[in-house]
Structures are given as structure tokens and as C-alpha cells.
Amino acid sequence: MNNATHQGIRDAIRTRIVSGEWKLGDLIPGEVDFAAHYGCSRTTVNRALQALAEEGIVERKRKGGTRVRPMPAPQAQFRIPIVREQVESLGHAYATKVLKREIELPPLSLRSDMQLPAGTQCAYLESIHLADDQPFAFERRWVNLATVPSFVDANLHELSANEWLVKTVPFSRGDVSLSGTSADNQLAEMLQIQNGAALFTMDRTTWFEDRSVTRMTLFYRQGYRLSFEI
Amino acid sequence: MNNATHQGIRDAIRTRIVSGEWKLGDLIPGEVDFAAHYGCSRTTVNRALQALAEEGIVERKRKGGTRVRPMPAPQAQFRIPIVREQVESLGHAYATKVLKREIELPPLSLRSDMQLPAGTQCAYLESIHLADDQPFAFERRWVNLATVPSFVDANLHELSANEWLVKTVPFSRGDVSLSGTSADNQLAEMLQIQNGAALFTMDRTTWFEDRSVTRMTLFYRQGYRLSFEI
DNA sequence: GAGTGGTCTAGACCACGGT
DNA sequence: CCGTGGTCTAGACCACTCA
Known part of the structure; x- marks a missing residue:
């Protein structure tokens, strides 16, 4: 004892x-x-x-x-998966490609989600994540250039946008929301699935102190499940 | 100091x-x-x-x-929501109704998910969760009667199946997986949505020590999002 | 081998909250 | 009031792992 x-x-x-x-x-x-x-x-x-x-x-x-506890509080704790790690842990080769990269004025809905003053410039990116050259997830991302001005010069060939941001703006809060989405035309083409297929989707806005850094939406390929234990 | x-x-x-x-x-x-x-x-x-x-x-x-940490591990911690609490926290009146309740032999896929020996009897339930009388989520649930034999006599009018099980088989591990699902005919009818709509779906298997207790699938109404902070 | 974190101990004092 | 958890301390020994 x-x-x-x-x-x-x-x-x-x-x-x-x-x-x-x-x-x-x-x-x-x-x-x-x-x-x-x-x-x-x-x-x-x-x-x-x-x-x-x-x-x-x-x-x-x-x-x-x-x-x-009278009613056990079922708390789940899980790591928000990093796409590269997900793919590699499944034993596939990971690759990612930026398909589009522009500087734009964000749409109105984004201005409120990211609390952007009118006229704030943002970088907009579309990327595809590949597992063994098969589409794994499609990503749409806005980056607040007022918070991270150096992003315009970021070299995204060696690091993904996510990894670049994590290294540059280290610790931040984040809002996450998970949902199901029907594939629109672009998603169907990108993920090589049928139009209207149900996709598991993660939206994530991250903040550095009180300023928004980035908002991304990740559309996973059909059939993807996020699993964890409680 | x-x-x-x-x-x-x-x-x-x-x-x-x-x-x-x-x-x-x-x-x-x-x-x-x-x-x-x-x-x-x-x-x-x-x-x-x-x-x-x-x-x-x-x-x-x-x-x-x-x-x-070189790459901060973004850990999310959130409570697995209880449907009743979700609905009530949105300011709606909660109600639930058991639509079907049978004793059946489970399908083969369930036998492996719940690690059931051949011939194990299970209770099968279908329930609808309502918010202000509108469909909020549809639930399919299997209960392992070898683990919880008293479930056959459970009165599910005062407590939902979930609440009854939590009270009866207190602490358990659980496997959760989240995904997107296309509404089939039954789901479309139950949730009053279009056939094929993308639904956010939660699968959950809970265990008491080494025996499975229950496996449920919860299909949320269209547009539902699970949100939390990290 | 030596430096770092991992842990235990025995005692002490404090803060909260029922009675 | 006084019992309970919350915390700090100083010292000790151990376990891992890097050089």
C-alpha cells in the first residue's frame, strides 16, 4: 500500500x-x-x-x-486534427496544392465573422489536400492582412498556409464549428464526387489577442469521419 | 512576488x-x-x-x-451536448417521442461495432427530438440487453432512453464519431427535409467496463452546427 | 555521470461555506 | 464556528535521458 x-x-x-x-x-x-x-x-x-x-x-x-457527479459531464477532449497528420497517420503520402491566391475585399458575412473594419484587405486562398494523390479535403481560407501583413510575401511551397500561420502567429484562441454540407459544383469537381454529396465540414476562425487572424473552411472527402474517445 | x-x-x-x-x-x-x-x-x-x-x-x-511546443497542439475540449439541453438553451420547448421499440437481433455490422457475441438480443429504438414541435434530431439506438437486461422494462415516458441509461449505467467510456450523411427516405420524412440533404451526424458507442452498452446515431436537422472554442 | 523533471512527505495556513 | 478542500513549503529520493 x-x-x-x-x-x-x-x-x-x-x-x-x-x-x-x-x-x-x-x-x-x-x-x-x-x-x-x-x-x-x-x-x-x-x-x-x-x-x-x-x-x-x-x-x-x-x-x-x-x-x-449526479449527471456525469461527458467531456470530450480531442486534438483538432492537422490534415497532414491525419493523412500520414492513415499511411498515405500527403501533398497539398494552392489552387488560387488573391487579395480581395471580403464578403459581408466574413466581415462580421472576423470582425473586420470596412475596407480591410484579405488574402483569399483555395487549396486541395491530397492523400496518395487522391483528393482528401478542400480548403477555402481568408487571412486578415491587417493582423498578418507579412502573409502577402509568405512562401507557401514549403509550408502550408496553416503551418505558416501557426509558426508566425503562435498561440491563439479559435472558434470551431462542425457541420454537414452538400457539395456544390466546385466542391464536387475538386473532390471528384457527385454534386450534392454530404460532406463533413469544419469551419475555424482563429484569433490573436483580439484580432482575427484567419478563417478557413475545410471540406472533407465523402465518407470522412472525425473519431475520438470520451 | x-x-x-x-x-x-x-x-x-x-x-x-x-x-x-x-x-x-x-x-x-x-x-x-x-x-x-x-x-x-x-x-x-x-x-x-x-x-x-x-x-x-x-x-x-x-x-x-x-x-x-514547436507546433502547438490545438486541443479542443467541449461537452458532448445532450439534446434536451441543446434545445432548451436555444430557448425552445423540448419534447421527444419514441416511434419504434423492438427487440431484435442486431445486424452484422453492429455485432462488430459493439462486440456482441452471436445471438445477443438487442433493443432497437427510433426516436424523434422536437424543438417547439419542430423536428430537431432523429435517433436510432441499439441497446445491448446482455449488459443492461433491465432496459426491456424501462419506462421511457418520463426519461429519454439516453437519460435512463446514464442513470442506470453511470460511468462509461465512449467512442464518438462525427460525419456528414445524406438524408435517406426515412430521414427526410422524419426531419421534414428534402431527400438527399446533408445532415450533421453523431455516432456514439458507450461501454461499461469491457461490455458495450448502447450505440446510437443522431441525425441533426439540416443546418445544425456543433460549435465550440479551443 | 549529471542535470532535469516527477513525485512523495509532513506540516502548516488559508478560504470557503454549511450549521 | 469548524470541517472541508486549496495551496505552499522545504526537503528528499527517484527515473529518465542526454552528452
Whole structure:
């Protein structure tokens, strides 16, 4: 009982909860009790229970003690996939090609999504992502040149636009939304699928501090699924 | 400098990273250095840096030190939405109706998805979720009666199948996959949309220990988007 | 081998929130 | 009030991994 690590204790307590030893909403023992039971210090138990709280398994309140969450909050944590990694992890050769690259005034809907003042110039790109030379995803992207003026000179032959931006504007918030889209004429042609086919689609706007950096829409080839565990 | 908490230090270091004080891939100071700099113990710095590692901001290696992630791992964390809550948070009245409820032998594909031995009986349900009496989502669900035999007697008038299962089989792993689907005849009729429309679709299999509990597919009404922040 | 992170401990004090 | 979790400390030992 003395080789107790905070991870081991966390797993042990989680197992006891899952097994039904305590029911939903039940109060479970306090830190000192667990410390005595597992023969370790309270600090270690504290870490274990805090981790379980982060997992959403338990709720903790001072004086109120620790209780099993009445309705487990099913939190999913998954990495937003990077297309290159997705393709390579499937064992295919990855390639990408910029099909169009222009400087334009963005459409009105984009002005509100990206909070652009009137007259802001944007770069507009269309790219195709290939897996073993087969279309994997099609990308439409706007880049806010007020935030990232150097993008106009970016060399996108060695790095994709996404990778270039990540390297240049490191950490940012992002809004993501997932949806299903019917393929229009251009998408059908680009992805070599039937017009009207249902595509899994990811929209993503990223921000550096309070300024928008880029908004992209990624249309995955037909049949693509985004899978993860909870 | 002596009111240093692990959260405060975490925020301070994160700010210094975001501000560009250290670049992508750079080695940042060690725990003892930070402890001296912020006037706190190494333990506290350790917690702060471990938290940053969980956030995906830094990578840590023994002997190798702590460095800013070369390519930030954009981790998304979001709650798998419960349909009732989605509808209610949009300000609509929620209702659900079970349209079909049978005991059947599952199709072959399900036998492998849910790891069912041959001959396992399952409950099959079709339900519609309504927002202000308009179709919001259509659900097909299989329940493994070997794992949850009491489901045959479940009263699904007060609780939805999902809520009943969550209350009865508390904590479970789950596999989720998101995709786009074309509406077939039944879906088009149920959701009152055009045949072939692109729908956002969520498949979810949940497990209790090593046994499958249920597999459901949720077809959202046309135009639905799942949004979250990273 | 030596430097770094990973972890545990025992004790201490604080902050919150039911009673 | 007082019990509970939240946190910090100082020191210690271990484990990994790079040079």
C-alpha cells in the first residue's frame, strides 16, 4: 500500500466509483480518510481527487466534501486534427496544392465573422489536400492582412498556409464549428464526387489577442469521419 | 512576488510565452530558475509547468528541460451536448417521442461495432427530438440487453432512453464519431427535409467496463452546427 | 555521470461555506 | 464556528535521458 502514486490512487478511486461502490451524487470519503486508507499523505490524495474533478467524475466543495457527479459531464477532449497528420497517420503520402491566391475585399458575412473594419484587405486562398494523390479535403481560407501583413510575401511551397500561420502567429484562441454540407459544383469537381454529396465540414476562425487572424473552411472527402474517445 | 500561486505563475509563464519572449521550440528556464525568479518553491513551479504541458503549450522531458511546443497542439475540449439541453438553451420547448421499440437481433455490422457475441438480443429504438414541435434530431439506438437486461422494462415516458441509461449505467467510456450523411427516405420524412440533404451526424458507442452498452446515431436537422472554442 | 523533471512527505495556513 | 478542500513549503529520493 506504500507504493501509492497520485495516478494509482486516482485510478483506484475511479474504479471504485465506476464499479458502483458509490452512487451518483453520493458523498465519498474525505482526503484524510483516503490518505489513511491508501497509506499516503493527504497531498497525494488531493492531487488524485483534483484530477478526477477535472475529468468531470466528481465535484468538490469546501466543507461540502467530494461527491460523485449526479449527471456525469461527458467531456470530450480531442486534438483538432492537422490534415497532414491525419493523412500520414492513415499511411498515405500527403501533398497539398494552392489552387488560387488573391487579395480581395471580403464578403459581408466574413466581415462580421472576423470582425473586420470596412475596407480591410484579405488574402483569399483555395487549396486541395491530397492523400496518395487522391483528393482528401478542400480548403477555402481568408487571412486578415491587417493582423498578418507579412502573409502577402509568405512562401507557401514549403509550408502550408496553416503551418505558416501557426509558426508566425503562435498561440491563439479559435472558434470551431462542425457541420454537414452538400457539395456544390466546385466542391464536387475538386473532390471528384457527385454534386450534392454530404460532406463533413469544419469551419475555424482563429484569433490573436483580439484580432482575427484567419478563417478557413475545410471540406472533407465523402465518407470522412472525425473519431475520438470520451 | 511572494503571493505566488501555481495558477498565477502558470498565467505569468503562459503570457511570457504568448508574448514571444520565447519562440516556438525554445527551451525555457528550469523549475529551479522559475522558483528563484518568482520567489516560490519548486513544487509550485512544477504544478504550473505541468498544467501548461496539459494545455499543450509546452513539452517537458527529463534532462531535456521544458520547451515551447514547436507546433502547438490545438486541443479542443467541449461537452458532448445532450439534446434536451441543446434545445432548451436555444430557448425552445423540448419534447421527444419514441416511434419504434423492438427487440431484435442486431445486424452484422453492429455485432462488430459493439462486440456482441452471436445471438445477443438487442433493443432497437427510433426516436424523434422536437424543438417547439419542430423536428430537431432523429435517433436510432441499439441497446445491448446482455449488459443492461433491465432496459426491456424501462419506462421511457418520463426519461429519454439516453437519460435512463446514464442513470442506470453511470460511468462509461465512449467512442464518438462525427460525419456528414445524406438524408435517406426515412430521414427526410422524419426531419421534414428534402431527400438527399446533408445532415450533421453523431455516432456514439458507450461501454461499461469491457461490455458495450448502447450505440446510437443522431441525425441533426439540416443546418445544425456543433460549435465550440479551443 | 549529471542535470532535469516527477513525485512523495509532513506540516502548516488559508478560504470557503454549511450549521 | 469548524470541517472541508486549496495551496505552499522545504526537503528528499527517484527515473529518465542526454552528452
